[in-house]
Amino acid sequence: MRTFYKSLVLLLAMAFIFPVSAANDFAEEKIVIQISDPDPLKQTQVLNVANNLIKHYGKNKVSIEIVAFGPGLRLLFKENVNSDRINSLTTDEVTFSACKNTIAAITKKLGHAPVLHSDAKPVAAGVVRIIDLVNQGYKLIKP
Amino acid sequence: MRVKKRQTKKLLITATIIGSIATSTVQAANWLMLQGTEPAGAAARAKLWGFVQAQYQKDDSDPNATGGYIPPKLIGPNLDSQSAFNVNRARIGVRGTGMPLDSNVNYFILAEFGNNGITAPDGYEAALTDASVTLNNIPGARIRMGMFKYPGAEEGLQAIHVFDYINFTTVTNQLLLERFPQSTDTNSGAQPTPEANMAQYSRSVGAFRDVGVQVFDTFKVNNWEHSYAVMLGNGNGLNYGDNDDNKDLYLYWSSEMVFGGKGGRREGLKLFAWQQDGTRTNAFDKTQEQDRTRAGLGFKYLSKPFRVTAEYMKGEGMIFQGQHRPGHIFNNEEASGSYIEAGWYVANTNFEIDLRYDTYTRGENHPTSATNDESRADTMTIGTQYHFNKKSRLNLEYADRDFESDTSVPHAQQKDVGGRLAVQFTHIF
Numbered sequence: 001m002r003t004f005y006k007s008l009v010l011l012l013a014m015a016f017i018f019p020v021s022a023a024n025d026f027a028e029e030k031i032v033i034q035i036s037d038p039d040p041l042k043q044t045q046v047l048n049v050a051n052n053l054i055k056h057y058g059k060n061k062v063s064i065e066i067v068a069f070g071p072g073l074r075l076l077f078k079e080n081v082n083s084d085r086i087n088s089l090t091t092d093e094v095t096f097s098a099c100k101n102t103i104a105a106i107t108k109k110l111g112h113a114p115v116l117h118s119d120a121k122p123v124a125a126g127v128v129r130i131i132d133l134v135n136q137g138y139k140l141i142k143p
Numbered sequence: 144m145r146v147k148k149r150q151t152k153k154l155l156i157t158a159t160i161i162g163s164i165a166t167s168t169v170q171a172a173n174w175l176m177l178q179g180t181e182p183a184g185a186a187a188r189a190k191l192w193g194f195v196q197a198q199y200q201k202d203d204s205d206p207n208a209t210g211g212y213i214p215p216k217l218i219g220p221n222l223d224s225q226s227a228f229n230v231n232r233a234r235i236g237v238r239g240t241g242m243p244l245d246s247n248v249n250y251f252i253l254a255e256f257g258n259n260g261i262t263a264p265d266g267y268e269a270a271l272t273d274a275s276v277t278l279n280n281i282p283g284a285r286i287r288m289g290m291f292k293y294p295g296a297e298e299g300l301q302a303i304h305v306f307d308y309i310n311f312t313t314v315t316n317q318l319l320l321e322r323f324p325q326s327t328d329t330n331s332g333a334q335p336t337p338e339a340n341m342a343q344y345s346r347s348v349g350a351f352r353d354v355g356v357q358v359f360d361t362f363k364v365n366n367w368e369h370s371y372a373v374m375l376g377n378g379n380g381l382n383y384g385d386n387d388d389n390k391d392l393y394l395y396w397s398s399e400m401v402f403g404g405k406g407g408r409r410e411g412l413k414l415f416a417w418q419q420d421g422t423r424t425n426a427f428d429k430t431q432e433q434d435r436t437r438a439g440l441g442f443k444y445l446s447k448p449f450r451v452t453a454e455y456m457k458g459e460g461m462i463f464q465g466q467h468r469p470g471h472i473f474n475n476e477e478a479s480g481s482y483i484e485a486g487w488y489v490a491n492t493n494f495e496i497d498l499r500y501d502t503y504t505r506g507e508n509h510p511t512s513a514t515n516d517e518s519r520a521d522t523m524t525i526g527t528q529y530h531f532n533k534k535s536r537l538n539l540e541y542a543d544r545d546f547e548s549d550t551s552v553p554h555a556q557q558k559d560v561g562g563r564l565a566v567q568f569t570h571i572f
Binding site: 038039040043071074075077079080081082106109110114 | 182183184185186187188243244245246
């Protein structure tokens with residue numbers, strides 16, 4: 001029984017020391033893709049890049065997070081024509097992050113909060129999220 | 144009153160059901176959506192676009208017994224000679240969403256600088272062909288207002304820069320492409336070249352456009368897309384104002400099984416039907432009015448490497464009698480026609496082979512002549528396209544035409560209508 005408690009304490013300690021992230025910890029490559037551009041073609045390009053990375057490395061060997069902020073946040077609007085592709089990439093464990101600062105700015109402009117894709121995860125600030133991920137060893141790609 | 148209430152309730156329920164199956168992500172599905180909407184959440188604030196079409200045409204028709212030529216024997220829009228180089232279309236436009244954050248409003252503006260039936264009548268003058276705003280707020284009932292292509296036949300409604308031929312079929316040119324005479328326009332008999340001057344209409348052709356309001360949308364059900372459009376317009380073509388109190392009603396339905404792809408060359412099987420009802424005032428006697436009706440149905444099948452399209456259309460009233468006879472367009476004649484065309488994309492090359500047969504009969508109930516006083520036009524067109532890339536292509540086509548009439552006078556003018564060669568380069572930007 002003592003061994004059990006010891007193991008539990010050890011596990012909890014490890015959890016605090018090595019916080020669990022959404023990323024695939026067994027990934028050989030960690031990529032963060034930035035979309036902050038109003039150009040609609042960039043939306044397609046960002047999704048293509050994510051798709052091609054998964055094809056190349058295999059979905060268990062690459063961790064991908066797409067961070068949208070500024071005009072690029074439109075990619076994560078619920079109504080976006082690419083929402084089916086976002087659904088598909090989400091099943092491949094791609095993470096989509098939406099900048100809360102941008103959401104606040106858009107809310108002010110529209111008079112109401114934008115309705116985001118259900119898989120979009122709000123983060124405090126898009127650019128800060130990118131810096132955090134880069135510090136964790138992610139490579140930044142901005143198509 | 145109770146019946147009315149029940150009907151209203153039924154309508155509301157139907158509208159709600161339609162609204163609930165409407166998917167806002169449906170776009171680039173068909174001409175209604177391609178021209179009237181922008182992709183939600185992914186449209187530019189202002190996308191500059193346009194296209195240029197430069198061509199050469201040569202007509203092989205012979206003159207009548209006295210050396211005169213009628214319009215089908217001459218090259219439009221000027222109808223002065225039998226061969227001509229021309230920049231027949233040079234259009235530039237802007238489209239998008241004024242505020243990219245809000246996909247509920249989009250706009251479309253397009254201007255014509257080429258030399259054609261829009262700009263050439265009464266001296267060359269560039270013209271606005273499209274200027275519209277679409278509101279997408281109501282699920283299942285998008286609202287488009289302004290000047291734009293009315294919902295109708297495939298040949299008129301489709302984007303002209305992806306049209307697979309250079310010249311329209313005779314039935315589309317004569318039955319659907321509306322001409323608007325002015326009281327000062329005069330008729331002309333066949334004239335010799337050069338300077339035959341057979342273009343006697345001084346106002347722009349309708350260009351399959353009208354100014355009005357259209358309610359429309361597309362609904363996706365599995366692999367099928369069902370679209371509808373109801374439009375009310377001036378019935379006065381590209382003219383901004385209305386010349387009378389009569390309005391045109393346009394109805395359109397299409398159902399398409401989508402195979403794949405997107406845009407103007409999306410693959411699928413589309414079935415469609417349409418109707419137009421309007422009334423025209425006689426330009427030469429404003430006390431007279433004439434109903435003008437047009438209706439048609441057809442299908443388009445595209446699954447590369449094959450394409451097949453067929454349409455049948457008929458009309459009554461305001462039947463076109465030639466570009467040299469504006470004084471005869473106010474009539475209650477009937478006309479009908481059809482075409483079938485096929486395309487084959489040659490494997491592993493950039494070539495496409497096109498073949499089209501079209502037929503048109505007008506004057507089926509000519510009021511002032513004997514029965515069977517009809518004019519008929521049959522045309523077989525063979526063409527090829529070379530696609531340099533997705534935005535640039537070269538069309539080459541030859542039309543073998545056979546025109547005839549039951550009565551001797553028009554027959555003498557039409558019997559020598561011959562073949563026509565056309566070459567056209569299109570570049571879209």
